[in-house]
Structure formats: C-alpha cells, structure tokens
Amino acid sequence: MLKDIAFKSLYLHLPFCLKRCNYCDFLSHTYAEVKAQAAAYPAALRQEMRMYRAYAGELRSVYFGGGTPTVLPAAELCGLLDFIGRTFTLADDAEITVECNPATVDAKYLAELRAAGFNRLSIGAQSFQDAELKMLGRLHDAAAVRDCVAAARQAGFDNISLDIIYALPGQTLADLQYNLLAALKLSPEHISLYSLQLDNDSIWGREYAAGKLLPADKDLEADMLQMARGMLREQGFVQYEIANFARRGERDFRSRHNRLYWQREDYLGVGLGAASCLFMTRWQNVGTLDAYIEALAKLHRPPVEEEQLTMAQAMSEVMFMGLRQTAGVDIYPVIDRYRVDPLRFYDYELQGLFARSLVEYVEDAHSLRLTERGMMLANQVFLEFIKDETEDMQLLSRQDEPFLEI
Ligand code: SF4
Numbered sequence: 001m002l003k004d005i006a007f008k009s010l011y012l013h014l015p016f017c018l019k020r021c022n023y024c025d026f027l028s029h030t031y032a033e034v035k036a037q038a039a040a041y042p043a044a045l046r047q048e049m050r051m052y053r054a055y056a057g058e059l060r061s062v063y064f065g066g067g068t069p070t071v072l073p074a075a076e077l078c079g080l081l082d083f084i085g086r087t088f089t090l091a092d093d094a095e096i097t098v099e100c101n102p103a104t105v106d107a108k109y110l111a112e113l114r115a116a117g118f119n120r121l122s123i124g125a126q127s128f129q130d131a132e133l134k135m136l137g138r139l140h141d142a143a144a145v146r147d148c149v150a151a152a153r154q155a156g157f158d159n160i161s162l163d164i165i166y167a168l169p170g171q172t173l174a175d176l177q178y179n180l181l182a183a184l185k186l187s188p189e190h191i192s193l194y195s196l197q198l199d200n201d202s203i204w205g206r207e208y209a210a211g212k213l214l215p216a217d218k219d220l221e222a223d224m225l226q227m228a229r230g231m232l233r234e235q236g237f238v239q240y241e242i243a244n245f246a247r248r249g250e251r252d253f254r255s256r257h258n259r260l261y262w263q264r265e266d267y268l269g270v271g272l273g274a275a276s277c278l279f280m281t282r283w284q285n286v287g288t289l290d291a292y293i294e295a296l297a298k299l300h301r302p303p304v305e306e307e308q309l310t311m312a313q314a315m316s317e318v319m320f321m322g323l324r325q326t327a328g329v330d331i332y333p334v335i336d337r338y339r340v341d342p343l344r345f346y347d348y349e350l351q352g353l354f355a356r357s358l359v360e361y362v363e364d365a366h367s368l369r370l371t372e373r374g375m376m377l378a379n380q381v382f383l384e385f386i387k388d389e390t391e392d393m394q395l396l397s398r399q400d401e402p403f404l405e406i
C-alpha cells in the first residue's frame with residue numbers, strides 16, 4: 001500500500017425512499033417494499049466499514065446520502081454514526097452531513113440526529129411551489145420545507161443546505177426567482193442548485209425518450225443559471241462550484257465532502273452501489289440489495305466493479321473535477337501527488353482553451369480556472385481533458401504497488 005493513501009472522507013449510501021420521485025435516477029428502493037432488507041442493511045454497512053479500517057486516515061467528512069437516509073429510524077442513523085466514531089478517527093471539526101427529505105422528519109427526529117453528532121443537514125427542498133413539487137413527485141409541500149428548516153434550527157443545526165432543482169418542464173425565470181427568494185428567506189448556509197437531468201433510469205427520462213416530455217430550452221436553462229448566480233451573489237453567497245453556493249462569512253460553509261471529492265482526494269463509499277477511489281484504484285459496489293447484504297453477512301467483500309486507472313484517466317479526473325470549483329485546480333498539490341504537471345501534460349489543449357477564453361491560469365494562486373464563459377460551457381471544456389491512453393507512456397507513473405488487499 002502506498003504510504004500516503006488514506007481516505008479522509010466516508011460516504012454511506014442509504015438506498016431507501018418513501019416513493020420514487022419522477023426525475024430521480026439514484027439507486028434507491030421503496031422502503032415499504034424492502035423493509036426486511038432495510039432492517040438488515042445497517043449491519044451490512046458496519047461490516048463493510050470494518051473491512052476498510054486499515055485504509056482510513058483521520059476522517060474530515062462523513063456523509064449519509066441516499067436515497068433518503070431519514071426514512072430509517074433516527075436511532076439507526078445515530079447508531080451508525082456512533083459505530084463510525086468507534087471504528088475510525090474523526091477529526092475534531094469533522095463535517096458530518098445527513099441528507100433529509102422534509103416528508104420524513106420532525107423536530108424530535110432532528111433533535112436526536114443533532115445530539116448524536118450530525119452537524120450539517122442537507123435538505124431536499126427542490127422547489128417552494130406546491131404545483132412544482134407535485135409535478136416532481138415529491139411527497140412534501142413547500143410548508144413542510146419551511147417546517148423542516150425551523151425544526152432543524154430548533155434542534156441546533158447551524159449548517160443547513162437546501163437543494164433546489166431548476167430547468168423543469170414549463171418552468172419560467174420568474175418561477176425559479178420565486179423559489180430562490182423563498183429559499184433565501186430561510187437563511188440557509190448553503191444552496192445546491194441542480195438543473196434537471198433526464199436520465200433513462202428515471203420516470204421522466206423514459207417519458208422524454210418516448211417523446212412524451214419536453215425538457216426546458218437550453219438557452220432558458222443557461223439564463224436561469226445566470227440569474228441565480230446573480231441573485232445569490234447579491235444575497236451574500238459565494239459560488240464555489242458550478243452548482244454550489246455557500247454563505248459568505250467568518251465560517252466556511254462550503255461542503256467539505258464535495259470539495260474533497262472534487263480535489264480527487266481518496267474517499268470510501270460504503271453501501272449499495274457506492275463508489276470509492278483510493279489513488280489509482282476505483283471501484284463500485286454491486287447494485288443488488290440482496291447480493292450486497294448476503295455477501296457481508298458471510299463476511300465477504302460485496303461484489304465490486306474495480307478498475308485500475310491509468311495516469312491519463314486520473315489526470316482527466318483531476319482536471320474536470322477540479323475545474324468544477326471556482327478556485328480551479330491548484331497545480332502544485334497535483335504535481336506533488338501525481339508527479340505530473342497539468343500545464344505541460346495538457347499544454348496543447350490548454351493553449352486552445354486559453355485562446356477561446358474558456359480557461360485561465362492565475363499566476364498568484366498557481367491555479368487553472370474556468371472563466372465566466374467557461375463556466376457556462378463547462379461540459380464542452382471538460383471533454384478536452386480526455387486523452388489517449390498511449391500518452392500515459394510519457395508519464396512518470398506511481399502505479400508501482402498493488403495495494404488493495406482486504
Ligand atoms: S430524489 Fe431523493 S427522495 Fe426522490 S426518489 Fe430520488 S433519492 Fe429518493
């Protein structure tokens with residue numbers, strides 16, 4: 001095992017929801033249909049975490065995502081966090097996030113989570129208009145989002161993120177403006193703003209593929225993002241990533257979990273379909289609930305799809321994940337970790353991107369960043385960083401030791 005490989009970020013996937021939302025393609029099951037498996041699931045998670053203890057560094061972030069983690073009893077989530085505290089070393093200021101759906105929590109539930117040590121709540125608000133929430137297939141209304149935030153404040157959560165979705169079929173700029181103003185009234189510390197994606201695994205994705213659903217116009221979508229960025233900046237938020245905004249102030253409210261991921265730090269994901277990446281090894285757990293639980297009950301590693309990345313693959317990840325952040329890619333830590341200088345490795349591509357004013361190099365911060373224009377065309381920029389595998393031959397690789405033996 002390479003000495004400097006140790007995950008600092010832990011993700012737990014809780015793949016249960018009360019009901020499937022129309023736009024969602026996440027790996028999740030309807031809770032009522034898999035109650036027996038859901039009851040066995042926390043034990044499987046514990047067993048999987050035990051298996052990777054040797055690869056853990058001091059955890060700076062723990063993230064309970066889903067699905068809807070809060071569909072499980074609060075005691076289950078608190079028990080898992082207690083186990084994590086006993087199994088790994090948590091940094092004193094570790095960010096411990098739990099995603100929650102307003103339809104699943106009340107004041108007592110949130111107070112239990114806060115008392116157990118969860119210190120960041122990510123609330124799936126999505127919209128503040130009941131008609132939109134209904135169209136999305138959400139089980140809560142706008143009033144429930146407001147109640148959820150009030151209950152979270154009462155429970156002592158001082159770091160709350162709201163997810164807002166935009167570019168919905170038929171949605172106007174005024175609709176999004178209304179949603180953002182309503183969100184801002186709740187004074188969240190963080191807002192994640194996602195445009196609707198129509199993937200084939202979602203109900204809407206299938207309707208779109210069948211020609212039954214009309215997505216938002218791309219120009220309107222770009223205008224929405226532009227408007228949202230302006231509004232949030234005016235209201236004291238800093239955009240630190242394409243879709244993420246943190247309230248400016250003495251405390252840093254940027255999501256540590258996401259930043260570790262975008263900086264391509266090592267992370268461990270446990271649970272159904274969870275992905276992990278330790279330096280040049282990446283894997284994804286099996287997506288079948290019974291197979292996952294059965295393997296761990298027998299003390300086996302769950303089936304995974306594992307991949308040894310080439311240096312070219314790793315470098316393209318460094319670039320397109322790093323460039324998502326407004327701070328961009330700090331090239332010195334990259335050179336230190338991979339022994340590859342992105343400025344030289346991507347010399348040809350960067351010259352083209354500089355010429356088109358899509359990327360800039362900031363000398364003082366020794367950082368490569370997307371320009372404002374590049375931010376709007378990010379997906380096109382990212383494609384430039386996918387290189388031919390044979391170019392790996394030119395690099396000094398550190399893929400010299402096998403390391404994953406559990
Ligand atoms: S959007 Fe969230 S609550 Fe809705 S089905 Fe997907 S994971 Fe579950």
